[in-house]
Amino acid sequence: MNSFNDAIAQAVAATGAFELEQAKKLITVPTDTEHGNFTLPCFVLARSLHKAPKVIAEELAPKIELPNGICKVEAVAGYLNFFIDRKFLAKSILEAVFSQGLEYGHAESNGKVVCMDYSSPNIGKELAFHHLRSTMIGNSLSRIYKAAGYKVVRINHLGDWGTAFGKLIVMYLREKRPTDQATLDSLTVKELNILYASFSKAAEAEPGLEDEARATFSKLEKGDDFYHQLWLAFRAATLKELMRIYKMMGVDFDYYTGESFYEDKMPAVIQDLEAKGLLERSEERDVVKLDEYKLNPCLIRKSDGSTLYATRDLAAAIYRKKEYNFDKSLYVVDLGQALHFKQVKLVLKKMGYNWHDTLVHIPFGVILNLIDGKWEKGKTRTGKAKLLRDVIEAAQQKILDFINQKNPELENKELIAQQIGISALTFNDLKN
Ligand code: ARG
Numbered sequence: 486m487n488s489f490n491d492a493i494a495q496a497v498a499a500t501g502a503f504e505l506e507q508a509k510k511l512i513t514v515p516t517d518t519e520h521g522n523f524t525l526p527c528f529v530l531a532r533s534l535h536k537a538p539k540v541i542a543e544e545l546a547p548k549i550e551l552p553n554g555i556c557k558v559e560a561v562a563g564y565l566n567f568f569i570d571r572k573f574l575a576k577s578i579l580e581a582v583f584s585q586g587l588e589y590g591h592a593e594s595n596g597k598v599v600c601m602d603y604s605s606p607n608i609g610k611e612l613a614f615h616h617l618r619s620t621m622i623g624n625s626l627s628r629i630y631k632a633a634g635y636k637v638v639r640i641n642h643l644g645d646w647g648t649a650f651g652k653l654i655v656m657y658l659r660e661k662r663p664t665d666q667a668t669l670d671s672l673t674v675k676e677l678n679i680l681y682a683s684f685s686k687a688a689e690a691e692p693g694l695e696d697e698a699r700a701t702f703s704k705l706e707k708g709d710d711f712y713h714q715l716w717l718a719f720r721a722a723t724l725k726e727l728m729r730i731y732k733m734m735g736v737d738f739d740y741y742t743g744e745s746f747y748e749d750k751m752p753a754v755i756q757d758l759e760a761k762g763l764l765e766r767s768e769e770r771d772v773v774k775l776d777e778y779k780l781n782p783c784l785i786r787k788s789d790g791s792t793l794y795a796t797r798d799l800a801a802a803i804y805r806k807k808e809y810n811f812d813k814s815l816y817v818v819d820l821g822q823a824l825h826f827k828q829v830k831l832v833l834k835k836m837g838y839n840w841h842d843t844l845v846h847i848p849f850g851v852i853l854n855l856i857d858g859k860w861e862k863g864k865t866r867t868g869k870a871k872l873l874r875d876v877i878e879a880a881q882q883k884i885l886d887f888i889n890q891k892n893p894e895l896e897n898k899e900l901i902a903q904q905i906g907i908s909a910l911t912f913n914d915l916k917n
Contacts, residue, residue, distance in 0.1 A: 488650070493523055493554035493567055500548045502530060521559065521566030528563055592634035600638045600805050601627045603734070603817040607644030607744065608723040609653050609677045612730055614871040615819075617854035621851060623817035624736045638809050642801060643743025645720050647794065651702030653677060654715050655694065656684040664711075669718035674726040677719055677806045706748070720745075730874060731905055747800035747802030751792050755785060755802045763835055773832045783828040800830045806840060813843050820848040881906030 494508035503511075508525065515524045527541040534541055542560035549558055549565070554577070556570035582589045603623020627637045647877050657680060662668070688694040705712040724741070726809050731737065755771075758764045764785060772782035784793045804812060814827060826846035833841035853860040885902035888895055895901065 489523060489552075489554065489569065493525070495740065496552050496555075497525060497545075499550065500545060502545055505622065515566070520564070521557075521560065522569045523567040525565040525567070526563060527565065531773060547915075573818055591632045594636070595634035597635050598638065598810040599630050599635045599819070600640060600809055600811045600814040601630070602640045602642050602815065603627070604731075604738075605640075605644065605743075605818070606727070607641040607649060607650055609674075609719050610723070611674050611678050611680060612727060612873040614873050614876045616873055617876075618849050618852060619817045619819065620731075620734065620736055621641050622847065623752045623815075624734075626817065626847070635812075636735055638740070638805075638811070640805070641738040641741045641743070643720075643724075643741060643745075645743035646706075646745040646748065646789075646797065648699055648702045649681075650705060650716050650719065651698035651700070652684045652688075653719055654701050654705070655698050656680045656687070657715060659687075664715065669714070670721075672718055672722040674723045677722060699787075699791070701788065703791045706791050707715070716745075719854050721891070729878075731829055733877065735907075742801075744794075744797040744801075747797045748881065750800040751796050754796065754803060755760065757836065758785065760831075761836060763832070773835065775828060775831050778827075778831055780824070780828060795825060795829055795832070798825070798837050802829065802833060802844060803838070811843065813845060815845050815847050817847045817849070819851045822846070823848055877907060881907055884909065895906050 490509065490512050493512055494503075494505055495510045497503050498505040503525075507529070511529070512523050512525050515521060523620040527538045527545065530536075530541050531538050537543075539560075539562055542563050542565050546558050546560040546565060551558060554570050554573045556573075559568070584835050585591075603621055603626075604616060604620040606612055623639075631637045658664075659679070660683075685695070685697070685739055688698075701712065705716060720743075725770050733792045755764070758773060764771050765782075766772075767774070769784060769788040770784055771786040772784050774782045776782075783795050784791055785796050785799075802814065805811060818826070823846060826844070830841045830844050833844070881903050884906045885898065888898045888902055892898075
């Protein structure tokens with residue numbers, strides 16, 4: 486559009502009535518296309534020419550040699566209205582689309598970096614339907630930022646660390662599952678999902694089990710080799726299935742640096758908090774108080790020394806700033822975690838990081854599942870959450886049924902149903 490603006494300014498300046506730079510500045514885009522695609526007011530010339538703007542515009546219009554792509558100029562009430570030749574425009578846009586392909590419409594690099602943390606599911610479980618939102622919003626935002634000229638660092642902050650792994654290990658061993666490498670290598674996320682659900686069930690009857698899981702995670706965190714081997718196998722099994730689904734959805738990441746990645750980066754953060762006098766003891770835990778913001782304290786370390794979700798997000802934010810020097814760091818996570826991100830930002834602020842405000846939580850509503858007649862937040866651990874792969878398959882089946890009804894002779898109909906099913910789901914969300 487800038488090139489049109491310049492070309493019109495040049496044509497007008499060639500009549501001698503306007504200075505080139507003056508014309509460039511005066512040309513605007515009218516809100517109503519009835520008044521053309523560009524308009525130039527002639528009011529500024531009224532005083533020097535001793536004429537009414539209406540007359541000036543009318544006298545000027547026939548003198549203007551229309552530039553390429555402009556098909557008409559009209560003088561209306563002191564304005565010169567220019568109209569774009571639509572055929573010319575369509576042709577030039579199509580030519581640009583053909584030559585630039587997917588890059589068409591992308592801005593040039595603005596030198597800015599944005600970190601995008603999205604999807605980030607918890608490992609050891611299958612992707613549930615409620616993971617769709619973060620995954621697709623994050624993926625779309627990544628593409629939009631890239632098109633707008635940013636360098637985008639796409640991060641999957643996998644929940645691959647924490648007590649959940651204590652639970653899986655406890656249950657795996659309790660069920661006396663084989664721990665030879667071949668069995669571990671062939672584990673599937675489906676089995677892990679069942680294991681997780683059986684832990685929750687068993688823990689209801691045996692409350693001591695939760696403590697055992699915590700102690701087991703604490704041991705894993707302290708570097709137990711055997712537990713580490715199990716953990717690696719759980720992680721690999723989940724990642725395999727995740728990749729399959731992401732591929733199907735056309736979703737991509739630059740890094741799969743999950744929570745475990747920050748394990749060796751947390752001690753420095755805790756030390757720094759201590760050195761800055763921010764760490765306090767409260768109810769057996771180390772916390773950073775946020776009373777001045779009327780918020781609950783941010784939990785940093787439990788009594789057994791194990792770290793928490795927030796500790797890992799602090800380490801991650803600091804690492805990302807150092808590694809990618811981001812201008813913005815976005816977290817596409819459901820509204821339920823708003824407090825968590827507020828706390829993390831404020832702790833960074835108290836630590837003296839003036840970039841704390843460039844962290845932005847992009848919240849979205851939590852997806853509820855209809856479970857036994859009640860709307861509930863999908864909990865994979867109860868085994869009742871709707872699995873994303875089931876929903877995708879259901880959408881694809883629905884499309885195939887439709888094709889079979891309307892156009893049963895269609896070639897490649899299975900493939901087409903798969904493609905339409907996945908795009909219907911990922912672009913429009915699922916209404917029912
Ligand atoms: N794993 C978390 C969950 O499923 C989401 C992580 C979001 N990202 C982050 N940096 N905290 O609830």
